[in-house]
Amino acid sequence: MDERTKLLISLGAATAANCVPCFDHYFKKASSAGLALEEVQKAVSLANKIKTGASMVMRKSVMEITGQDWESNQEPGSTTDRPRCC
Numbered sequence: 001m002d003e004r005t006k007l008l009i010s011l012g013a014a015t016a017a018n019c020v021p022c023f024d025h026y027f028k029k030a031s032s033a034g035l036a037l038e039e040v041q042k043a044v045s046l047a048n049k050i051k052t053g054a055s056m057v058m059r060k061s062v063m064e065i066t067g068q069d070w071e072s073n074q075e076p077g078s079t080t081d082r083p084r085c086c
Contacts, residue, residue: 003033011040012047 007030014022030040063069 004035007033008043012043015044015047016051
């Protein structure tokens with residue numbers, strides 16, 4: 001795997017893990033390696049989509065396990081469709 005790919009994966013993982021020090025570390029490395037800000041933004045956007053989807057699935061699972069109704073506990077503006085990860 002090339003260095004650019006490793007850095008983009010690391011930035012995405014740092015984003016998904018909510019690790020600001022990790023993101024800062026890898027962003028500096030990415031900047032030094034010549035990665036464009038647009039590339040970093042795409043990696044961050046993808047990581048956030050995955051993180052948000054996984055969070056929704058977990059929330060629905062917890063509600064089902066604890067006997068709560070998913071559809072009556074939706075936040076305003078959210079969908080009642082089955083949550084999914086991506």
